[in-house]
Amino acid sequence: MTQALKTELVNFQELDGGADSSRSAELARHVASLFAYTSDRCTAEQVDIYDSVLLRLISMVEVEVRSFVAEQMAGLRRGPEGTIRKLAEDEIVIAEPILRCSTVLRDADLVNIAEKKDDSHRLAIAKREVLSEAVTEVLVNRGDVHVKRQVAGNSGATFSDRTLMKLIGDxxxxxxxxxxxxxxxxxxEHHIKQLVGVACEEVRKALVKRGEIADAARLPEAADITAQRMTNEYWLARYDFETARNRVLLLAKRGMVTEATLRRFAIEDxxxxxxxxxxxxxxxxVEEVSHWMVRADPEPFLIIAKASGLSSITVNSLLSIGPWRHRLTPEIRATSMRTFDRMSVGEAERRMAHWGNVMLN
Structure with missing residues (x-):
């Protein structure tokens, strides 16, 4: 059966006997199209047969035909691995769709190609929907600025800490x-702070060069604000507040949203x-409160909590959940609780009133 399939696909004796190149091209197109059409139904043995046939054919045909074969192979979930690897290492006009789309290629294949081929191949790899840490490491270490831009903007790329810090430096x-x-x-957080620092330093140099010394001096403060906003968004993006809001509204309609309920949510994290x-x-x-309860400085939350009459037990529980579990050190929590306990309700209300006046003015 195996020999019959080989014979049915291609008569290599005829090709080796001097058939013109147009015959080889026709057969390559035919076999590639046939496999693309039947790939999901082929057995592992049949895939291997197609692989051996296509490997011989693509070595006998010109660029245009190899490009056609690559296009046929690029989107397949399973395919002739040897052929696909060979096409992926071909010149970029052939390799591009394979490198960008083929799920048959493994990380080891991508790393190998990214290491030994040029930036055109690396750029095609950088456009894949998913990039592992091993692949992004090679792309960032070996790629030019165009490759790095593509990797940085690829939402499906994952990075080791070392690779991401290098890309931020670049x-x-x-x-x-x-x-x-x-x-x-x-x-x-440490990536965000590093990135903001890099951007701030470049702007500062430009301002100093133009003689705008005062503006340059104010940049660190602006950088701190930017870093805080970005880190806040990093943490908040992890949570589904809309679903939580709907659940709480249902409880509120039944009169069940109390400090005890809030403390229970906190205890359950x-x-x-x-x-x-x-x-x-x-x-x-909810959006406003979420930003109070994610800040590295919990002071606004403490003031609102005191003005609202929350107990120390509840506030202490809230300071240990969600992002604050990671962002606040034990020392900051202890200091925050001392601040909360010493603050009077009247003082908290006056500070809230001051905020309102500032916003109005």
Missing amino acids: STADATIQMSLSERADLA RFPESVAAFAWMVRCG
Whole structure:
């Protein structure tokens, strides 16, 4: 049966006997199209047969035909691995669709190609929907600025800490990389601070060069604000506040949103529900409250909590959940609780009133 399939696909004796190149091209197109049509139904043995046949055929045909074969192979879920690897290492006009789309290629294949081929191949790899840490490491270490821009903007790329820090460092010389990195949702706090520092330093140099010394001196403060906003968004993006808000509204209709309910949410580390319950109790929006309860400085939350009459037990519980479980050190929590306990309700209300006056003015 195996020999019959080989014979049915291609008579290599005829080709080796001097058939013209147009016959080889026709057969390559035919076999590639046939496999693309039947690939999901082929046995492993049949795939191997197609692989051996296609490998011989693509060595006998010109660029245009190899490009056709690559296009046929690129989108297949399973395919002739040897043929696909060979096409992936061909010149870029042939390799591009394979490198960009083929799920048959393994990480080891991609790493190998990225290491030994040029930036055109690396750029095609960088456009894949998913990139592993091993692949992004090679792309960032070996790629030119165009490759790095593509990787930085690829939402399906994952990075080791070392690779991401290198890419942030490389962004010093390229604003496009900086912008792409700033829009990523997977940056940790130390990545964000490093990125903001890089961007701030470049702007500072430009201002100093133009003689705008005063503006340059104010940049660190602006950088701190930017870093805080970005880190806040990094943490908040992890939670589903809309669903939590709807759950709390149902409880509120039954008169069940109380401090005891809020404390229970905190004890269970249900951060979105805690935010939504606190927002309902203090009559503020969930989005606004979520930003109070993610800040590295919890002072605004402490003031609102004191003015709203929350107990120390509840506040202490809330300071240990969600992002604050990671962002606040034990020392900051202890200091925050001392601040809360010493603050009077009247003082908290006066500070809230001051905020209102500032916003009105």
